[in-house]
Amino acid sequence: MLASMSTEAPRHTPSYTIVPVAERQAYWIGGQRQAVIAGAAETGKRYALSHSTIAVGGGAAEHHHSREAEAFYVISGRIRFSLEGREVILNKGDFLHAEPGLKYSFEVLPPDTCEILILYAPGGLERFIAEAGIAAADGEARSIAEAQQVFDAAPAYGVNYTASKK
Numbered sequence: 001m002l003a004s005m006s007t008e009a010p011r012h013t014p015s016y017t018i019v020p021v022a023e024r025q026a027y028w029i030g031g032q033r034q035a036v037i038a039g040a041a042e043t044g045k046r047y048a049l050s051h052s053t054i055a056v057g058g059g060a061a062e063h064h065h066s067r068e069a070e071a072f073y074v075i076s077g078r079i080r081f082s083l084e085g086r087e088v089i090l091n092k093g094d095f096l097h098a099e100p101g102l103k104y105s106f107e108v109l110p111p112d113t114c115e116i117l118i119l120y121a122p123g124g125l126e127r128f129i130a131e132a133g134i135a136a137a138d139g140e141a142r143s144i145a146e147a148q149q150v151f152d153a154a155p156a157y158g159v160n161y162t163a164s165k166k
Helices: 125-132 144-157
Strands: 003-005 016-018 025-029 032-038 048-054 059-065 069-076 078-083 086-090 095-098 104-109 114-121 159-161
Touching: 025 125, 032 125, 048 125, 069 078, 078 114, 086 095
Parallel strands: none
Antiparallel strands: 003 016, 025 032, 032 048, 048 114, 059 104, 059 159, 069 095, 069 114, 078 086, 078 104
16 A cells, blocks of 8 residues: 655645555566566656666666666676666666666676666656566566567657667
8 A cells, every 4th residue: 555645735746655565566677577666656756766686697778768867776786787888887785877868788797686776767767667568476587588568668758779679
């Protein structure tokens, strides 16, 4: 149950929002399991936050966001980013902020699965995750080969892939 509290009229953003773990929806999107923690509806459209689990070798093809800044915080594992051709490896505890328009890709490095928090600002990209993703049950694994629907839905959300996999 989503709980929020406000001393203002309902049309304003609540003073706080609580999203219990049981209320979160997770999706498989391009080989990643993303659980949306909070979206635009819970944050006054300011940001969206997701928890992503990515297997070794999984990641995202080169793309850029035309609307959102994106931030990544590594909880566990190692992940290699290519930021407009510059390679950077993030380890547990590392943080990366990417402005809209930055072309980047990423891939999880051996030996372990990577867990990251991803923040999108402003909020709204969680709608893309829901539209392009496949609802994920706990413990269920999906293939990165199912990513075509990601490429198909991306343009409507200002996500531009350098080369789609058609």
